[in-house]
Structures are given as C-alpha cells and as structure tokens.
Amino acid sequence: MTLFLLRRLAVALLVAMTVLTLSFMLTRLSGDLAISIAGPNATQQDVELIRRAYGLDRPLIVQYLDWIGRAVVGDFGTSYFFRERVAGLIGQRLPVTITLGLVGLAMALAVAIPLGIAAAVREGTWMDRTVMLVALVGQAMPSFWLGLLLMVVLGLQLQLLPISGTGSWEHYVMPGIVLAFSAIPALMRLTRSGMVEALSSDYIRTARAKGLTRFSILAKHALRNAAIPVVSIAAVQLGFMLGGSIVIETVFALHGVGFLAWESISKNDFPVVQAVVLVLALIYIALTLLADLLNAVLDPRLRAA
Amino acid sequence: MLDVRGLRVEFGGRTAAVRGASLRVSKGETHCLVGESGCGKSVTALAVMNLLARGAKRDAEVLSFAGQDLLRLSDSRMSRLRGDRMAMIFQEPMTSLNPAYTVGSQMTEVLRRHRGTPRAQAVDRAAELLGLVGITAPGMRLGQYPHQLSGGLRQRVMIAMALMCDPELLVADEPTTALDVTVQAQILRLLATLRRDLGLGILLITHDLGVVARVADRVSVMYAGEVVESAPTAELFAAPRHPYTRGLLRCVPVPGKTRRGEPLGSIPGVVPRIPPGFRGCAFRDRCEHAAPNCAGAVPRRPAGPEHEFLCTLPADWTLREAAA
Numbered sequence: 001m002t003l004f005l006l007r008r009l010a011v012a013l014l015v016a017m018t019v020l021t022l023s024f025m026l027t028r029l030s031g032d033l034a035i036s037i038a039g040p041n042a043t044q045q046d047v048e049l050i051r052r053a054y055g056l057d058r059p060l061i062v063q064y065l066d067w068i069g070r071a072v073v074g075d076f077g078t079s080y081f082f083r084e085r086v087a088g089l090i091g092q093r094l095p096v097t098i099t100l101g102l103v104g105l106a107m108a109l110a111v112a113i114p115l116g117i118a119a120a121v122r123e124g125t126w127m128d129r130t131v132m133l134v135a136l137v138g139q140a141m142p143s144f145w146l147g148l149l150l151m152v153v154l155g156l157q158l159q160l161l162p163i164s165g166t167g168s169w170e171h172y173v174m175p176g177i178v179l180a181f182s183a184i185p186a187l188m189r190l191t192r193s194g195m196v197e198a199l200s201s202d203y204i205r206t207a208r209a210k211g212l213t214r215f216s217i218l219a220k221h222a223l224r225n226a227a228i229p230v231v232s233i234a235a236v237q238l239g240f241m242l243g244g245s246i247v248i249e250t251v252f253a254l255h256g257v258g259f260l261a262w263e264s265i266s267k268n269d270f271p272v273v274q275a276v277v278l279v280l281a282l283i284y285i286a287l288t289l290l291a292d293l294l295n296a297v298l299d300p301r302l303r304a305a
Numbered sequence: 306m307l308d309v310r311g312l313r314v315e316f317g318g319r320t321a322a323v324r325g326a327s328l329r330v331s332k333g334e335t336h337c338l339v340g341e342s343g344c345g346k347s348v349t350a351l352a353v354m355n356l357l358a359r360g361a362k363r364d365a366e367v368l369s370f371a372g373q374d375l376l377r378l379s380d381s382r383m384s385r386l387r388g389d390r391m392a393m394i395f396q397e398p399m400t401s402l403n404p405a406y407t408v409g410s411q412m413t414e415v416l417r418r419h420r421g422t423p424r425a426q427a428v429d430r431a432a433e434l435l436g437l438v439g440i441t442a443p444g445m446r447l448g449q450y451p452h453q454l455s456g457g458l459r460q461r462v463m464i465a466m467a468l469m470c471d472p473e474l475l476v477a478d479e480p481t482t483a484l485d486v487t488v489q490a491q492i493l494r495l496l497a498t499l500r501r502d503l504g505l506g507i508l509l510i511t512h513d514l515g516v517v518a519r520v521a522d523r524v525s526v527m528y529a530g531e532v533v534e535s536a537p538t539a540e541l542f543a544a545p546r547h548p549y550t551r552g553l554l555r556c557v558p559v560p561g562k563t564r565r566g567e568p569l570g571s572i573p574g575v576v577p578r579i580p581p582g583f584r585g586c587a588f589r590d591r592c593e594h595a596a597p598n599c600a601g602a603v604p605r606r607p608a609g610p611e612h613e614f615l616c617t618l619p620a621d622w623t624l625r626e627a628a629a
Contacts, residue, residue, distance in 0.1 A: 211415075
C-alpha cells in the first residue's frame with residue numbers, strides 16, 4: 001500500500017512539473033506579450049518600457065526559472081488588468097467554481113448511478129433502451145444551449161430561479177444542472193456496463209447461491225466492483241467541470257475561476273491565465289490521485305500493484 | 306431428500322437443455338451425475354437451485370426438497386433455503402469469490418443472512434470451518450482477499466462457506482475440474498469425510514469417471530438432457546446397460562484390464578443440440594445398436610431393484626449378446 005501510494009505520488013509530481021512548464025510555454029507562444037499588453041496605440045518606447053517593467057527582456061530560461069521559483073511558493077505575480085495579486089484573485093474565485101463543480105457532480109451521480117443500475121438490472125428491456133437513448137441525446141446536446149434553454153424556461157417564464165450572478169445557493173442550481181447534464185451520459189453508461197459485467201460474473205452466482213437478498217447482491221457485491229471505473233471517470237469529470245465551467249460560468253455570469261479565465265484571456269492578462277491553467281491542472285492531478293486512492297480502497301488487488 | 310422427476314429446462318424456446326431428467330439424493334448419499342460437456346448436467350444443478358439465467362424456462366413433474374415443492378416457492382422463500390439448507394459450489398474457484406471482500410466477510414455474511422448471527426460468533430464459526438476443510442492458520446486466512454489464495458485454497462473456502470449453515474444438501478458442480486490432481490484428491494477426500502461426519506447429501510456433477518468410482522454411492526448418466534441410466538456405483542461399473550454408458554466406460558483405461566498399446570474406445574460424434582419437441586432416443590445417431598424403433602417412444606427399463614435405463618433394447622440384451 002505504501003509503495004502504491006509513493007508511486008502514484010511520484011507520477012502526480014511529474015505531471016505537475018510538466019503542467020508548470022506547459023502553462024509557461026503556452027502564454028509565451030501566443031505572441032509578443034509586451035506588445036499585446038501595451039495595446040494597439042502604444043509607441044515603440046512604451047513597449048520597451050513594459051518589456052523591462054515585466055522582466056520580459058530577460059532570457060526565456062531565466063523567466064522560466066523565476067516563474068517556477070515563485071509558483072512553487074504560490075506567488076503568481078500581479079494581474080495587469082485587475083492590479084491585484086493573482087493568488088488573491090484566484091483564491092476569491094476558486095470557492096465559486098469548486099462549489100459549482102461539486103454541485104454538478106453530486107447531481108450527476110444522483111441521477112446516473114440509480115439509472116445505470118436500473119438499466120443493467122433490466123438489461124435488454126424497454127427500460128434499458130430508454131435510459132440509453134436519453135444518455136445519447138444528453139451527450140449530443142451542447143451545454144450552452146441547454147443553459148440558455150433553462151434560463152428561458154426556469155428563469156424567465158416560470159421565474160423559479162435567478163438567471164445570473166453569484167449571490168445565493170439558487171444561483172448554483174441551473175449551472176449545476178447544465179454541468180451535471182454533460183457528465184451524466186458517461187457516468188450512466190459506465191455504471192450500466194460495470195453492473196452488467198458484475199451481474200454476469202461468477203461471484204454474483206455465488207452470492208445468489210448463498211441465498212443473499214437481492215439488495216445485498218446488487219448494492220454490496222455487484223456495485224462495489226462496478227464502481228471502480230465510475231470513480232475514475234467521476235474524478236475526471238469533476239476535473240472537466242472545474243476546467244470546463246468556463247462556458248457555463250460565462251453563460252450564467254457566475255464569478256468563478258472559469259469566468260476569470262475568460263476575462264483575462266480576452267484582456268491578455270497572462271499572469272492570470274498562466275496561474276489559472278496551473279491551478280486547474282493541479283486540482284485535476286489531485287483528483288486523479290484521489291480517484292486512485294479510492295479505487296485502492298474499493299479493490300484490494302490494486303493495493304498490491 | 307431431493308426428488309427431481311421429469312425436469313425440463315428450455316432456453317428461449319430453441320434449445321431443450323434438460324428433457325425430463327429424474328434423480329434423487331438421500332440424506333448422507335453421494336449421487337454423481339456424469340456425462341459429456343453440454344449434456345445438461347450443470348443446467349440440471351442450476352435448475353434445482355433455481356439459479357438459471359434469465360430467459361431459461363424450468364418445469365418439472367416433481368421438484369421437491371425436504372418435503373417442500375420448489376416449483377411453487379417464491380423467489381424470496383427460495384433464497385432463504387439457498388445457502389441455508391441447500392448449498393452449492395462451482396467449477397471455477399478462481400472467479401467464484403468476490404475479489405473486493407475478505408474471505409471472512411464473505412463467509413460470515415451467509416450466517417448473518419440466514420441466522421442473524423452476531424459478527425463475532427459468525428467469525429468463530431468461519432474459522433472453525435476453515436479448520437475443518439484443512440486450512441491452516443484460519444485466523445489469518447479470514448482477513449485475506451481471494452487474490453491472495455491459490456485455486457485449491459479458494460475451492461476449500463467455497464466449500465467451507467457452503468457449510469456455514471449446516472446444509473442438508475450440497476450441490477457440487479465439477480468442484481475439482483479446475484484443480485491439479487493432488488488438490489483434486491484432497492477435495493474429494495474432504496467431501497467424503499463431510500458426507501460421513503455431517504450426514505451431508507451430495508449431488509456431485511462430474512465428467513470424470515475416476516471421481517465417480519472413488520466417491521459415488523449412486524450414479525446417473527446423462528445424455529442430451531436425459532438421465533439415460535441410473536444405478537448404484539458398483540452395479541453401473543460392473544453391468545452397464547445403456548449403449549451410451551457402455552461407450553463411456555470403454556473410454557476409460559482400467560489398470561490391469563486395458564492392455565498396453567490397445568486403443569481406448571471412443572464414441573463417434575458429439576452431443577447433438579436438441580430442439581424442443583424432439584422424439585425418440587437422442588443417442589440413436591451415435592449408437593451401434595440403433596434400430597428403426599429408436600425414433601419412437603423410448604421405454605424406461607428396470608435392470609435391477611435400483612437400476613434402470615432408457616433404451617429400446619431389452620433389459621437382458623447384454624447377456625444375450627455375450628451368449629451369441
């Protein structure tokens with residue numbers, strides 16, 4: 001178990017280093033930063049001034065090492081646009097995005113797992129086919145469109161929920177539904193296929209031969225084994241939700257990290273973009289690690305690996 | 306104790322896997338069901354336990370266990386019986402245990418389900434049974450997961466788990482097929498001991514006549530979904546009547562009797578797939594004694610007080626053939 005942990009941690013660290021490098025490189029690849037910060041009306045002199053002020057005149061490798069050195073201690077510099085510390089900016093916005101992601105994931109799991117199980121138990125019946133059809137439709141629907149649809153129906157026509165802003169828990173309901181909707185199909189399919197496989201296995205036959213109750217067979221013996229791929233994908237989905245909430249947060253004007261990323265990309269505020277990419281990637285890595293650990297708890301065979 | 310008469314199992318109306326099979330298992334008796342792959346042995350066992358896959362149709366004239374009509378028992382009543390008074394072990398020890406739970410957890414849940422036994426007592430019982438099936442250091446094994454055990458150990462765990470509630474009947478579907486020969490012998494010896502010490506009735510399914518000769522009190526030979534011959538073990542080996550049984554026995558080398566270099570017997574062809582509504586003897590295409598009347602109704606002929614076979618040939622045909 002310790003060996004397993006150490007190995008996973010080492011991999012996570014390696015990925016984190018790669019992301020650190022990539023997020024540095026991506027912002028430099030998008031053109032001369034000094035020119036884009038200075039804006040279209042700036043003179044050559046202004047550009048030179050900005051270049052020196054932000055340290056962009058130094059060799060790339062020095063800028064890179066400087067960035068790493070600061071990033072490791074959580075110093076991402078100052079936003080060009082907001083004139084605030086980047087770390088503080090992200091710190092303010094992160095809770096909104098994380099709340100949204102967790103709400104979305106909770107909704108998705110609450111729908112996907114029972115439906116996936118129901119489809120697997122009634123494999124091949126109309127119930128199974130209906131559930132899978134809904135999954136297909138859900139997968140094909142763009143999330144911004146669903147977002148707008150919900151706004152029109154729930155927000156404007158029925159006036160049940162606020163259509164934009166961050167003020168109360170009600171602001172999270174619609175964006176949560178939209179996020180959940182995009183995650184449900186994959187989670188449901190995986191739950192279904194995992195359960196179908198588990199239910200046809202020899203150990204389920206044994207469980208039935210032992211005279212266990214239907215509930216115990218499904219919930220204890222089959223679900224535990226079917227859950228392993230679902231846990232992995234749920235972690236990935238949560239990562240996608242946090243990173244991909246950029247569209248949803250923009251549609252619903254929810255002031256989270258995604259909204260921040262959109263704002264700073266459009267204003268070429270590269271320290272913020274760099275930091276957002278890094279923070280989201282780190283969260284993603286942490287989630288994957290968490291999923292590995294959960295799987296090791298669920299499946300004793302993984303602990304030996 | 307277990308009485309099966311005229312058992313039929315069909316899959317989706319296309320294949321008749323079991324066609325009127327009959328057999329009985331008494332208390333403390335080991336009844337072996339033998340036959341080739343695909344003859345319906347395992348399906349018979351699963352049908353008795355009501356563990357058939359969805360889409361299978363089960364019917365019988367009589368299907369009773371300890372005086373209870375299993376055909377009329379609801380699913381939940383049947384599940385109360387399974388694992389408690391009738392238990393089953395399977396051919397695949399490597400995959401029959403749940404990989405996610407410890408041996409102890411899987412063993413104790415049987416007792417907790419059927420008897421509501423507290424955990425601590427159930428653990429004691431599990432350890433006692435692991436000892437009984439010859440597993441050393443049972444305390445350690447209870448905390449282990451299936452992947453940490455060998456095939457032989459897993460099959461012993463399966464047997465011990467089947468015994469948790471002191472069942473009256475154990476249905477064992479080729480329990481030794483997947484194991485190597487020494488482990489096979491240990492498991493068979495264990496089953497024989499359990500039968501003697503606990504008065505366990507065993508329905509043992511196998512295709513291995515060596516196993517039959519070692520442990521069976523009574524043998525039923527199955528062919529294409531029917532029990533074609535049934536007799537006490539010694540009698541079946543000494544005086545088989547059904548041409549199929551005779552063919553099977555010719556396929557087995559007997560030390561001191563089969564001469565070196567002499568080819569063993571074989572039965573040409575394979576077990577046919579029988580559609581529902583098939584009439585006559587299913588063996589007639591492979592039988593050297595086939596006659597035109599084999600396509601009609603096949604009588605069940607007595608060949609002794611406890612011996613009967615399903616054939617158009619007369620009961621004393623083997624004697625006449627020997628005399629001729």
